[in-house]
Amino acid sequence: MDTFLASAFPSTLSERRRVVGLMSGTSFDGVDAVLVELSGSQGTLQIDAQAALHTPYSADLHRMLHDLSRSDKAPLDHLAALHGHLADCYAEAVTALMEQADRPLSRIDLVGVHGQTIVHVPTPLAEGPPGRGTLQVGAPGALAAALNCPVVGDFRPADMALHGQGAPIMPYFDCVVLGDAQETRLMLNLGGIANVTVVPAGASRADVRAFDTGPANMVLDALTELLFDEPYDAAGAYAEAGTPHADVVATLIREDFFQQPPPRSTGRRQFGADYAQRVWAQVRTQDGSRHDALATAVLLTASSVYQAYAQFIRPDAPADRVLVSGGGVHNSTLMQALRNAFAPIPVASTSDVGIDPDMKEAIGMAVLAHEWTHGTATALPSVTGATRAARLGGLHLPPAS
Numbered sequence: 001m002d003t004f005l006a007s008a009f010p011s012t013l014s015e016r017r018r019v020v021g022l023m024s025g026t027s028f029d030g031v032d033a034v035l036v037e038l039s040g041s042q043g044t045l046q047i048d049a050q051a052a053l054h055t056p057y058s059a060d061l062h063r064m065l066h067d068l069s070r071s072d073k074a075p076l077d078h079l080a081a082l083h084g085h086l087a088d089c090y091a092e093a094v095t096a097l098m099e100q101a102d103r104p105l106s107r108i109d110l111v112g113v114h115g116q117t118i119v120h121v122p123t124p125l126a127e128g129p130p131g132r133g134t135l136q137v138g139a140p141g142a143l144a145a146a147l148n149c150p151v152v153g154d155f156r157p158a159d160m161a162l163h164g165q166g167a168p169i170m171p172y173f174d175c176v177v178l179g180d181a182q183e184t185r186l187m188l189n190l191g192g193i194a195n196v197t198v199v200p201a202g203a204s205r206a207d208v209r210a211f212d213t214g215p216a217n218m219v220l221d222a223l224t225e226l227l228f229d230e231p232y233d234a235a236g237a238y239a240e241a242g243t244p245h246a247d248v249v250a251t252l253i254r255e256d257f258f259q260q261p262p263p264r265s266t267g268r269r270q271f272g273a274d275y276a277q278r279v280w281a282q283v284r285t286q287d288g289s290r291h292d293a294l295a296t297a298v299l300l301t302a303s304s305v306y307q308a309y310a311q312f313i314r315p316d317a318p319a320d321r322v323l324v325s326g327g328g329v330h331n332s333t334l335m336q337a338l339r340n341a342f343a344p345i346p347v348a349s350t351s352d353v354g355i356d357p358d359m360k361e362a363i364g365m366a367v368l369a370h371e372w373t374h375g376t377a378t379a380l381p382s383v384t385g386a387t388r389a390a391r392l393g394g395l396h397l398p399p400a401s
């Protein structure tokens with residue numbers, strides 16, 4: 001197979017590649033696209049960021065994704081149509097990225113695409129078919145055809161086949177790119193969901209721990225939409241004007257999910273719009289305002305991240321620094337709540353270590369695709385619970401001409 005790739009797409013396997021990474025996460029806000037030049041592998045990996053672009057989803061697409069992920073009776077034809085439509089959206093995002101970089105599409109050697117998670121079933125359902133699975137839409141094969149370029153996607157199933165949760169998959173990047181010989185680092189991504197990776201000073205991959213801590217922007221966005229009719233709480237201004245209801249947080253944080261030891265992963269099924277409604281109902285019962293609801297959701301995020309750290313990470317690997325990525329870095333109220341919770345441990349953005357916090361996961365997808373071509377097993381069984389490390393992803397090639 002590598003022989004075929006080498007003859008049909010020689011630049012894909014050249015020492016220094018131009019790789020596009022595409023991420024669209026649980027916030028359903030749009031597509032993050034990066035162009036990076038990558039060379040080396042694992043310990044010798046070098047990343048040279050060239051261009052980055054966020055392309056927002058249209059309001060219609062945002063709503064359709066919400067509807068699909070919320071409903072237990074989502075129409076299957078809508079799902080199939082979105083699988084194709086998202087691939088078109090990704091192709092448009094890549095085209096805009098390359099225009100911004102002033103480079104032709106033909107200069108791309110490889111693409112890594114995460115796809116849009118619609119539903120993730122890491123443990124068997126109580127009712128229904130047996131088995132576990134994960135569904136990311138945005139067909140990588142269609143994207144390969146649109147861009148006429150090899151695409152690596154479907155990063156989660158191989159780990160699940162080896163009894164892992166198939167998530168999180170960023171810890172490879174956190175360890176290889178952001179790990180440090182002297183400093184124990186806690187990487188915190190504040191996307192729709194909050195997730196952490198701890199990389200102890202000088203650690204090997206087996207020492208890395210990572211898991212989803214619970215909600216981040218997903219609940220904040222749902223409350224902002226419900227109460228202010230806006231997509232998100234810009235800079236956390238509404239939350240800052242409110243007062244957090246600490247007893248509501250104390251009640252919510254006692255629930256099962258927050259006690260569950262890692263490996264654990266979650267998503268919109270658990271912390272979607274219904275959950276936001278519950279938070280609002282509890283704040284309202286105490287005559288709280290809509291600003292208080294946002295302040296409470298901010299405190300819930302910061303407290304659940306800190307509680308997870310204190311319970312499951314600190315005993316073995318006390319952190320020297322917290323490095324935050326994801327859209328949540330722009331929410332100053334949330335960042336302040338995290339600084340309060342973690343003090344005296346400093347809480348900074350990944351930009352302090354040279355990684356654009358808005359593009360970390362997109363760069364991660366480029367790196368996973370690049371490592372796939374090197375045959376690197378990028379899953380971390382210490383994180384996902386798999387029986388051994390899988391080479392994450394599947395290769396999709398353009399149709400033969």
Ligand SMILES: Nc1ncnc2c1ncn2[C@@H]1O[C@H](COP(=O)(O)OP(=O)(O)OP(=O)(O)O)[C@@H](O)[C@H]1O
Nearest residue numbers: 025026027191192193217232234235326327328330
């Ligand atoms: N200026 C801002 N102020 C406050 N919040 C912001 C701002 N910009 C972005 N955000 C938040 O960041 C979210 C997007 O974050 P991000 O792109 O990291 O999420 P994601 O990749 O979809 O999620 P995940 O990493 O969980 O898959 C938005 O929905 C919004 O809530």
Ligand SMILES: CC(=O)N[C@H]1[C@@H]2OC[C@@H](O2)[C@@H](O)[C@@H]1O[C@H](C)C(=O)O
Nearest residue numbers: 026117120167168169170193195361
């Ligand atoms: C199944 C799925 O899409 N999981 C996402 C989700 O969004 C955030 C968090 O939950 C994280 O575990 C994961 O994404 C990142 C890219 C990961 O796997 O590392």
